[in-house]
Amino acid sequence: MVQDTDLEEGKVTNLLNEIFFYRANKDKLDSEKLRIFMRELGLEDDILDKNFQELSGGEKQRIGILIALLLNRDIYLLDEVTSALDVNLKKKVADYFLARENWTLLVISHDREWECDWIEKIDLENKS
Amino acid sequence: MPIYDISYTSLIFCFFLLAIPIFISRKIRLELEKSTLAAVFRMSIQLFLAGLFLNFIFNLNNGFLNLACxxxxxxxxxxxxxxxxxxxxxxxxVPIILSIAFSNLAVLLYVNKFVINLDALLDTRYLIPLAGMLLGNALRGNVAGIGDFYTDIKRNENRYLYNLSIGADMYEAVLPYLRKSLRAAVKLTLANIYSIGIVALPEIMTGQILGGASPLVAIKYQIAIMIAIYVSTLLSTILSILASLRTAFDEYGLVNKELYGKNF
Incomplete structure (x- = not known):
């Protein structure tokens, strides 16, 4: 996942349908999970009928996170995925990912919320 | 109905008409005198040669020669x-010529066989002008379609890569681009089909009517041609894009940078 997700033109529902139409993702769309994740991410139901291009940066980012979570992978590469979110959501998203102990995460971020005791930190600033 | 031939002397009267644009160009310094004359001169030579050539193959009316053309x-x-x-x-x-050849020939032969009911499928009088019309339109559609496709993938490569990263295979990842470019390819043809007969009388009809055919025959040909153009444009564009994918993407599913010309 990258920060500037410039995804499908058209409605968010169409975007979801498209992704879960891929052979690799068939039958992975769990509508119960979708509702739960949406509530957790502070997304209203009517966002599904909105045009993806017209969403705000934060909303786009949350849709990206939503898709990533629904796909339920073992390995996530997360490039600045919380950059446009408010502090509470940053914390919530980071905590959620960090709490899954069987996941492998590679996180690139400026957000302190991703820091925790057991995450291996590579400080790029000092190594330049 | 007699067909009035245009004699070479009376063609000169047509050239007299050019005095109007040249006069206007002089008067308000459009500076189009030279290019007007050059364009008309070129057209005359090109069409004259085309006429000689067509006359030649019309007289031979040889199926293989027609196919070669x-x-x-x-x-x-x-x-x-x-x-x-x-x-x-x-x-x-290679992928594009095969796609264009296949889709246009298939539609062309179908029309000749089942719509016009020709005895000789490769009759010059039908094959050459119809092929010209289909290919001309397929060309326009293909330029819009395939150009749009690769421009879009290049402009928005992130989205393509994102599609790959969330589980799409190459064909699934290009599907949104494919849809968009096919719409672009047939948009003009569809608009033409919509407005035909109201906005303009298309060339084939005008030609047939001037050539002495009844308007009622002319419209039937026109309907057949428009449908054939639509089908062959869509078919050749989708085949061109699909056939080009194999050379256009590398083994990791990334766009081959050599694909783009210098001005891209």
């Missing part, structure tokens, strides 16, 4: 498509 036309249509879309001719020529 269509082959040459297809060759140039494919070359022009790739050049106009500013893509790499070497990489794309």
């Amino acid at each position: 269509v082959g040459v036309m297809t060759f140039f249509a494919s070359y022009t498509t790739i050049k106009s879309a500013d893509l790499n001719v070497k990489k794309l020529f």
Whole structure:
């Protein structure tokens, strides 16, 4: 996942349908999970009928996170995925990912919320 | 109904009409005198030669020769498509010429056989002008379609890569681009079909009516032609894009950078 997700033109529902139409993702769309994740991410139901291009940066980012979570992978590469979110959501998203102990995460971020005791930190600033 | 031939002397009267644009150009310094004369001169020479050539193959009316002519036309249509879309001719020529040749010939022969009910499928009088019309339109559609496709993937490569990363295979990842470019390819043809007969009388009808055919015959040909154009444009564009994918993407599913021309 990258920060500037410039995804499908058209409605968010169409975007979801498209992704879960891929052979690799068939039958992975769990509508119960979708509702739960949406509530957790502070997304209203009517966002599904909105045009993806017209969403705000934060909303786009949350849709990206939503898709990533629904796909339920073992390995996530997360490039600045919380950059446009408010502090509470940053914390919530980071905590959620960090709490899954069987996941492998590679996180690139400026957000302190991703820091925790057991995450291996590579400080790029000092190594330049 | 008699057909009035235009004699060479009376053609001169047509050239007299050019005095109007030249006069206007002089008067308000459009500076179009030279290019007007050059364009008309070129057109006259080109059409004169085309006329001689057509006359020649019409007299022979040899099926194989006709097919060879269509082959040459297809060759140039494919070359022009790739050049106009500013893509790499070497990489794309084979898939594109095969796609254009297959879709246009298939539609053309179908129309000749089942719609016009020709006894000789390769009759010059039908094959050559119909092939010209189909190829001309397929060319326009292909330039819009395949050009749009690769421009879009390049402009928005992130989205393509994102599609790959969330589990799409190459075909699934290009599907949104494919849809968009096919719409672009047939948009003009569809608009033409919509407005035909109201906004303009198309050339084939005008030609047939001037040639002495009844308007009622002319419209039937026109309907057949429009449908044939629509089908062959869509078919050749989708085949061109699908056939080009194999050379256009590397083994990791990334766009081959050599694909794009210098001005891209």
